[in-house]
Amino acid sequence: MRCRWIAAPLALLLCALANLGVADEPKPAEAPKLAAESPKLKVLIVDGQNNHDWRKTTPVMKHALESCGRFQVDVSTAPSGGDLSSFQPKFSNYDAVLSNYNGGSWSPQTRQSLVDYVHGGGGFVVVHAADNSFPDWPEYNEMTGLGGWGGRNEKSGPYVYYKDGKQVEDKSRGGGGSHGPQHPFQIVVRDPAHPITKDMPITWMHGQDELYTHLRGPAHNMKVLATAYAPKKLNGRDVDEPMLMVLDYGKGRVFHTPMGHADYSMKCAGFTTALQRGTEWAATGKVTIPIPADFPTADKVSNRKP
Numbered sequence: 001m002r003c004r005w006i007a008a009p010l011a012l013l014l015c016a017l018a019n020l021g022v023a024d025e026p027k028p029a030e031a032p033k034l035a036a037e038s039p040k041l042k043v044l045i046v047d048g049q050n051n052h053d054w055r056k057t058t059p060v061m062k063h064a065l066e067s068c069g070r071f072q073v074d075v076s077t078a079p080s081g082g083d084l085s086s087f088q089p090k091f092s093n094y095d096a097v098l099s100n101y102n103g104g105s106w107s108p109q110t111r112q113s114l115v116d117y118v119h120g121g122g123g124f125v126v127v128h129a130a131d132n133s134f135p136d137w138p139e140y141n142e143m144t145g146l147g148g149w150g151g152r153n154e155k156s157g158p159y160v161y162y163k164d165g166k167q168v169e170d171k172s173r174g175g176g177g178s179h180g181p182q183h184p185f186q187i188v189v190r191d192p193a194h195p196i197t198k199d200m201p202i203t204w205m206h207g208q209d210e211l212y213t214h215l216r217g218p219a220h221n222m223k224v225l226a227t228a229y230a231p232k233k234l235n236g237r238d239v240d241e242p243m244l245m246v247l248d249y250g251k252g253r254v255f256h257t258p259m260g261h262a263d264y265s266m267k268c269a270g271f272t273t274a275l276q277r278g279t280e281w282a283a284t285g286k287v288t289i290p291i292p293a294d295f296p297t298a299d300k301v302s303n304r305k306p
Contacts, residue, residue: 010094040072041095041283048078049103052129056263063273074151095283096123121283128260143249145222146215148177149294157217162227162240176216180235182208184301185228195273195287196277197225204296207268207303212258222249232288269294269302
């Protein structure tokens, strides 16, 4: 605009308006910023001693967790000898710790480190024979809720099972821990509202496994999420035994499953899914991992290939 050819007052006004229009011209909207992906949860698997083949089962669980894309998994392997003083995993570096351990006693420092970690808010996952460990460690038994073998008896706490649709705490005398021959068995979800079992079929078939029975322990702050029927003809007691459990320990969360005797037991899609969702819940208190399309049905086992 050539303002000099117009009377001064008018020129000044028109130039001002022209400049104002340029200044107020709208700018292109900025592209929305994409939300950052959730960081992977860090999980530590502890193994090295077990009356089961941890060399085969640890890799299966590590793969199960990492394959869903939610976890980064490290493994801490205890020495096979009697001296465990050097075994000092850094539990506090992880969102959850998974125990695949059933062996010699840890040092007082390592025991206290785990207690402080879970009580302070860390997640803890207990699989199969890990609930046999440390019968004389009160805090560990509080964390696991139930356990077997190792001299456990009525002093360890009650038997816990379902009978006639109700949870029973049986304080009768007797040893803790038993199982019959391995076989596939049906899981019954008792708490379909919990994040771990939400959207699971109410009944589903688990692959060949040991069905633990006669577990007993403190069972404080424990909720049974799912059970399996153990008939007397297979060394059971005609009651429904806990198969998926959760506990609160201080600020921490614990997921416990007595399933998972062998690598082939862990390749059941039901076990894998429960392990993934239980580990995520222990670490965060929430579950985002969906129920997969290959999840078992009420009458059909679904095993995954290695």
